Amino acid sequence: MNRFNVRRVAVLGAGVMGAQIAAHLVNVKVPVVLFDLPAKDGPKNGIVTKAVEGLKKLKPAPLGVPEDAALIQQANYEEHLDQLKDCDLVIEAIAERMDWKLDLYRKIAPFIAPHAILASNTSGLSITKLSEAVPAEIRPRFCGIHFFNPPRYMALVELIPTPTTDAEILDQLETFCTTTLGKGVVHAKDTPNFIANRVGIAGMLATMIEAEKYGLSYDVVDDLTGKKMGRASSGTFRTADVVGLDTMAHVIKTMQDNLQSDPFYATYKTPTVLGRLIEQGALGQKTGAGFYKKAGKDILRLDAGKGEYVASGGKAEPIVDRMLKKPAAERLKLLRESTHPQAQFVWAILRDSFHYCAVHLAEIAASARHIDFAMRRGFGTQQGPFELWQAAGWKQVAHWVREDINAGKALCNAPLPDWVFDGRDGVHTADGSWSASQRRYLPLEPLEVYLRQPFPETLVGWNATEALKSGTEEFRNDEVRVWTLDGEVLIASITAKLHLISPTVAEGLGRALEIAEARYQGLVIWSPDDVFSAGANLEALLPVFMKSGAKGIKPEMKKFQDFILRLRYAQVPTVAAVRGLALGGGLELAMACSRRVAHMESYMGFVEVGVGLVPGAGGLAYIARRAHELATASGANADLFAFLKEPFTSAAMARVGTSAIEGRKLGYLIDGDVIVPHKDELLHVAAAQVRAMADSGYRPPHKALFPVAGRSAIATIKGQLTNLRDGGFASAHDFHIASLIAEVVCGGDVDAGSLVNEEYLMTLERDRFCALLEHPKTQERIMGMLQTGKPVRN
């Protein structure tokens, strides 16, 4: 395959989607120019400027750090079309009108580079019809690229070819979307609403129809169809409110207008209550009312019968709740056989979804994999519909669905396709997933981008080996598995809950380091789940504390600090593969490694203050040493204090970076560290870093003394802290903890410029950490956190 270099991307349309897609491109370091119509008044880029400003305030944040909004280049179609010539990819995301999109394509066509890809983010228009408006020479490079809102966070991107799209272009785009954008690509056929919205909205309509049939209120339906069914926690009606009822009606309309011969056509109509809400301007969350309405602190739900909002909070009946917790086969049997209306409702919507997906598979997707992944990535379900069906026993469920269709209980009488009954046990097998249109199993495309993922996302029936059961195991204890895939790079995986660091974890990691130094090129700390480590396991230390007080904790801390130093000065390169939470002790662990490879969605910070403590495993020693390194790098007479201020404040205020990009800004990641957009590439990249460092003759850093800012800096910081406390901005205990942090990062009661080492600073950390453990206010914070999981403010 030819290399597809994306030097610059143009996004056309600075609306909800276009602006956020541009933001995500900036997050992943792709230069981007964002276009919109010229403003009628004021500067011509006015529309884009406003959209870019809006990105800084939008929640959830589309940008890793708000100031990166400045990296989005602003343009309009009147003055800047020339700029399209330098773009390798053009993503069109203007309003959903065929005529407007076609007009725009005509306008931009002369400026599109001969090799560039042009792709539309349309949600429902025919990609093939759109392609007909572009000149013949662009047509092979035209396709659909359907992002989901919010594009930074939603994993799904649907790629939709037309009959004239060049296959290589699609592979290139898939590779770019995966590695560079970190997305999970699904191939969709060019049918109305593609896959996720087609199946998802049909499912929501079915849910609304069945809810009415079984007489269930919206809150009960949402409780049943949320987490309890392994779906997004907002359930059905709240999801509709969040998406916007007008948007939902728009998607339904696309189905009404284009799917007249669909056997489910009768269900594609805007439910009466939805239509009424839209008429009243109650469009969901954005207008403050929809199926739900906020009244002060209360959330009210609409009572469709009465036409008024009433108290909400209805839940699933305990008996149904218990059924939903059973394994798939038992669950579906119990639900179907129960006479409880809630159980019958749940069975009915599952049956409807199996029926719908089986009938439509051939028409909308290349294989069942694309439907299941689309629902997982686009609607946040734990399992796709086919997976659930297969896990519950294919033949039995098929029989039940057929019985219901024959009995007139299903949404339509379209029979299940014949392939459902050909003796199979499912649609996903070790050889691939069933393609109803090609009548064979299709394996995952052998694209390089997937081959390099050691443990790609998998489906029921593929029989993929779980990461933690893979490779060759070198050692394991109750909370750490030490293993290798290739005999060269050793992997340590923490398996404890939230990967909290206990003495058992420390022992396991210590053992991993010994093995790596003896026989491997290096060590990666990686786990297959969405957390690196949420910090120290305070509960595990509780028995020691109860028995011997802080005195008993000190030697345990010293042991972990010694390990942290062993890690930093290990004879082999060590890489922390960070994803999700890296908090407190977890962050200190990552910072002690030779390098960090962090997934974009990593949340890093010293949060010890929340439990009334100070970082105690080298985090503060790190801040002191790093301030010296940065000061030295910036010039001979640089002021050490200037490089302490920000990291001190971050630790004292428990600032958490809400992306790897922000983590870098806060100093938790440094220049040589790598940010990886796709979660499934993390292990590959981390192992590659180990190999590269080993190949280049890795040596641990020099152990050297370094200067600290000393007592005068402590006095300055304490002065400022006093103002904060006296002004009522910090509690007395926060003031106390922050003062202790200041003492450690400045090196204690010594002259400015005194030379110290890390061991000395760690002694300061240890002393203060243990002194705080004895403090009643700290104890209150710790107990509060252990009991409620929430920080106590005292």
Ligand code: NAD
């Ligand atoms: P939007 O209404 O927020 O923004 C549309 C933008 O198009 C505006 O900035 C507007 O100035 C511009 N525009 C309007 N008329 C134009 C014209 N004639 N020529 C050029 N530009 C014009 O819309 P959106 O929600 O960002 O949707 C954009 C596209 O993305 C649509 O095709 C939509 O179907 C699709 N989409 C939307 C979502 C979503 O959740 N909003 C999700 C996926 C895909």
